[in-house]
Amino acid sequence: MFSLAVLSLRLRSSGCHQIRRSVATVVSGNKTSRLVRERLRQQVEDMTGLFSGFRPGLVVLQVGDRDDSNLYISTKLRAAAEIGIEAKHLRLPKTTTQEEVLQNIRSINENQSVHGLIVQLPLDSVNSIDTELITNAVSPEKDVDGLSCINAGKLSRGDLKHCFIPCTPNGCMELIRQTGVSVGGKHAVVVGRSKIVGAPMHDLLLWNNATVTTCHSKTPDLPEQVSRADILVVGVGQAEMVRGEWLKEGGVVIDCGINHIADETKPSGKRVVGDVHYASANQRAGFITPVPGGVGPMTVAMLMENTVQSAQRFLLKNQPKR
């Protein structure tokens, strides 16, 4: 009797006479990142009020002049300015050698007014530069991208309080929190094992007490693995690879993909899609992030969060005069 009553209510509220499952709730990264940035702006204001003249400092080091890098950097600088972070863009020419990059990093490591240092990748140099060496030259205390071995080691072994968490997975966790779905005890599936998305995402979900399965290009039964996910995070860089039919009904779907596909209806001739086929996933998931406007805007917000956190740690350690 009860279920019939519910059915009848549903039919009425859906405004039609066919049984229709409601679509997933959209988890907006635009909205959530705005909230994060507003919170950070307030925190910086408080900091500056308490320690007059103090401002969190961020340096974005770039080698060369790639268009995509320029675009990403300008987004970061704009977000920083909005929050009250003192951000500097240090652009080195394409002719820069590895040793010159290292010298610059060492000098910034020692500069007490800088609390966060990120190296914009890929390095666009005519010389051969070891990216791994550069990433690990950044002082772990200023590595707000969280990409150095030491930060990765701490995160992977559960020492989340003493490391910087890479920005994209940290943004995903924030979006998962927004859904109200608790992570502990859930089965999470991560598709992809990259250094900046999949691998640290696994760590974060695991140390938030999910049972975690990591899938990748060598997983033979991806649809089956994905079908068990209460929480699914996808970061593989393949347009619309994960299909709606694969999903567990009512689950949380976080899509880290940013892929450009042809679309004749657009003036540019293309559009941006994620790694998840949104139109079908939308019909099965309980919560889903859109692309664009999902994980993307969170990444920059979390970079700002790490920078503010680094400045707070610096203040705790050094306590300048009020």
Added chain:
Amino acid sequence: MFSLAVLSLRLRSSGCHQIRRSVATVVSGNKTSRLVRERLRQQVEDMTGLFSGFRPGLVVLQVGDRDDSNLYISTKLRAAAEIGIEAKHLRLPKTTTQEEVLQNIRSINENQSVHGLIVQLPLDSVNSIDTELITNAVSPEKDVDGLSCINAGKLSRGDLKHCFIPCTPNGCMELIRQTGVSVGGKHAVVVGRSKIVGAPMHDLLLWNNATVTTCHSKTPDLPEQVSRADILVVGVGQAEMVRGEWLKEGGVVIDCGINHIADETKPSGKRVVGDVHYASANQRAGFITPVPGGVGPMTVAMLMENTVQSAQRFLLKNQPKR
């Protein structure tokens, strides 16, 4: 017809008239560790032949005088001597301070005749000592236990060639190799997420291309998760927790547990069992490690392997005169 013929052969070979599944093949750590140690002995002999007077050097640093630590250390020293590694036991008194331990580590880090340095845990001092700080003070180039953040970071992000792999999971991989079962594309399940077993085991399986699920104390459906494992590695420290009924038929079961339980039939009143209930697991698994004589002996063998590898890396870097 064919299957009937096979059945008939099986019945005859089993020597009875009931259909009986054969028990799992035992994967012996005693045997495999002997093979590893013999290979290492040969490698050290070759090294000493090529670079006269050269020997791999290992220091085991102990604080205090715990009985269990003394026993472990003597096993390590004996294995080293057998292989031709120059091993020294440095025992500091219980009254040692953190700074004194750090000073000793720094001095060993600089000693060119030492290629491996392990700190026997737990530290048995009357003073408060930060174990994490001590572990990370060991130079990453000599951290043959593979427990420092830098080594963990490299392992967790797939840079297996430039790190030291923690000895117990490395031993488990060697045992899995012994079965002839390939890891790539398989579904591996790791139960436990400790720094020395579960977490690095996940990394090793993942970067050997398994799809990996990590379970732990907060996993609500452990039997179900375990039932999907082509390869199962258990390291939780709970006697006989994983039951045979949970297992996927024919899978590989690696048991890292060493637990003492009461047994009145033994003169000591107790016996050692693993984290897997052997008698039932034995009936379903395709391959299984016994306890004792499985993973245990492999841990010491892999410590020796890391030490020899470190000495080889040192030689490659420094090339002393022949």
